[in-house]
Amino acid sequence: MTAIEVQGNPQTSRPCRSIGLFNNIKFFVLCHGMLQLAQLLVSGYLKGSITTIEKRYGFSSQKSGLLAAFNEVGNTVLIVFVSFFGSRVHRPRCIGIGAMIASVGVFLIALPHFISNEYITDSNNNNSSGLCKSPNISKQTCDQEKTDSHLGVYPILLLGQLLLGIGGVPIQPFGISYIDDYAEKRNSPFYLGILFAVTVIGPAFGYMMSSVLLRFYVDIDKMSSSYLNLKNDDPRWVGAWWLGFLMAATLLLLTSLPYLFFPRKMSREEIVEAPVEPSTEKMMEDKKPKSETKEEVSLTEFLKSFPKIVMRTLRNPIYLLVVLAQVNLAAMVAGLATFMGKFIERQFAQTASFSNMMMGGLNIPSAMLGIMAGGVILRKLGLTVRSSAAMCMVAVFVSIMFAIPLLFIGCPTNKVSGITYNVSSQQCSNACSCSDEAFNPVCGSDGVEFLSPCHAGCKTWMIGRINYMNCECVASTGSPGSAFPGPCGNKCSNRLIPFMILSSITCFVASLSHTTSFMMILRTVTPEDKSFALGIQFMLFRVLAFLPAPVLYGRAIDTACILWGKKCNKTTSCSYYDLDLFRHRFLGLQIFFIFGGFVCFFLSFVVLRRTNSTQEQNEKMSNQTKSGSSQEMKDAKQMLNKSNGHCNTQKTLRE
Secondary structure: OOHHHHHHOHHHHHHHHHHHHHOOHHHHHHHHHHHHHHHHHHHHHHHHOHHHHHHHHOOOHHHHHHHHHOHHHHHHHHHHHHHHOOOOOOHHHHHHHHHHHHHHHHHHHHHHHHHOOOOOOOOOOOOOOOOOOOOOOHHHHHHHHHOOOHHHHHHHHHHHHHHHHHHOOOHHHHHHHHHHHHOOOOOHHHHHHHHHHHHHHHHHHHHHHHHHHOOOEOOOOOOOHHHOOOOOOOOOOOEOHHHHHHHHHHHHHHHHHHHHOOOOOOOOOOOOOOOOOOOHHHHHHHOOOHHHOOOOOOHHHHHHHHHHHHHHHHOOHHHHHHHHHHHHHHHHHHHHHHHHHHHHHHHOOOOHHHHHHHHHHHHHHHHHHHHHHHHHHHHHHOOOHHHHHHHHHHHHHHHHHHHHHHHHOOOOOOOEEOOOEOOOHHHHOHHHOOOOOOOOOEEEOOOOEEOOOOOOOOOEEOOOOOOEEEEOOOOOOOOOEEEEEOOOOOOOHHHHHHHHHHHHHHHHHHHHHHHHHHHHHHHHOOHHHHHHHHHHHHHHHHHHHHOHHHHHHHHHHHOOEEEEEEEOOEEEEEEEEOHHHHHHHHHHHHHHHHHHHHHHHHHHHHHHHHHHHHHHHHHHHHHHHHHHHHHHHHHHHHHHHHHHHHHHHHHHHHO
16 A cells, blocks of 8 residues: 555545554564563462462462462463464464453452451450450351351462463463564564563562552451551561452453454564565565465364374474473472562561562562573574573573572571470460460560460550560569560561572573573474474473472472461461571572573583584585595596597697
């Protein structure tokens, strides 16, 4: 369509601009970045609020890990079909429909708050409850706790996560293959680098959103936190975890709408703008990627040939090793993203809000900068596949060197009466008839923490800085000691700054391999197998990393628990951890997975080096053979010339 036609027909000018906008790969990259921003906003918010959900409904860390990873179940089941339909369906439209399904799942995750009763703590409305010889309130609230149907909440959360995973199936594979098909070859790594960096911002926004919203009480729509006299630094505090899911679901729904207007095929991008061709259809046909011109195969034939295609793809040693390296790094990221906030909260005695702010404000931006820097390095240096493997190997090795010191930066476990510190609390509080399920921590004036004022033997309560008086179990000279509400905390919060600095550097350096390793995969598979190779890659991510890693991390954290909470004779979330075990097992898994990624990148570099050496030797032998053949032909020609000269001489003499 020419400019004259546009001006001559005003009625068609608006559609032409619309078609031009949605026929631009740069605009698609923008929309896809916004969609993945919204999608991963949900992921970041869930991981930022997972400890709050865990506390609210009494889940173990292993159960929370399964909840955080359950969206990968639907993703894993359907990812194979995505690889088949990769170039056979309207990819942008499938992305939009999938995003709408995901938004329904996110709305469903927020549903348990609206069908649950108000959150009940061990203290009703003042700090005088739980004193020595005061009535035991656990049995008064036990019937109400049973009606809270926690067993029904968990399946609803799992179903929401399942729909979120199913809706997210086409988003990344279809988006990456669509961009790589229609972007100019030199710009493709740059676009993917931007895309990956933008998607990292999503979890960062999710963590920051959780940092803000968790400062509001969970039942803000039902009652005020002032009624309970709770602050957000109280270990019994539960924030408004559900509020962010409502916001994120709405954003996800809005960002899905533009995909309904993108074409199934668009012209390949050019670096230098060329004049508009008279025939747009011919131009698109000439620029159509090879991956779209392959022969159509039925679903039955695809399923029959699926094992052969899988084996053919996995027999590519570079592809297999790079994917396994990415799986190790993805497992490390999945575990850290799920429980790093909880680690900071418990290890350094910080609030959930502050811990999420550290994750969203430091760790994730560091990873984003690393991903962008990796894409820029790849584009500027024009790295070969072998050079890319070397870059990934060095980056991961350096990240290991920064991760190891993290094992030794942390805080010791607090002195907790009857758990980590042996005092005669049982004898001094025997007459108080303290409930075994009571959890209202107080800190004695002697620096020892107690499970409740009752366990500390406190008999009176005063308004002021020191609330509890006449505490028989608190060591004091001359008279009974005193205690104040809340845990004692620790004296090593200054170690948080060096820990976060080293952790951020580790994230930055390890992320340098992200875009580079993705481009290694795209450049080592045939064009017709590109969509399928990406599908297998994401399937392995889910089966070997995203699904089991949070559960594995959660299980490791649970083994460090030294006191489980109880309500109505049922075990709930962990109340106290052995902080040394927590740190060593949690960060030990991180280093284990990073080392696994290093080994795989190292092996890929070795294979590429041997392959290049073999090719160079073959080329050298081929050149020598050609040179030898050329020399033989030259010698034969010289012999023939000499023979002809001799014959001519004899002929001349005869004449």
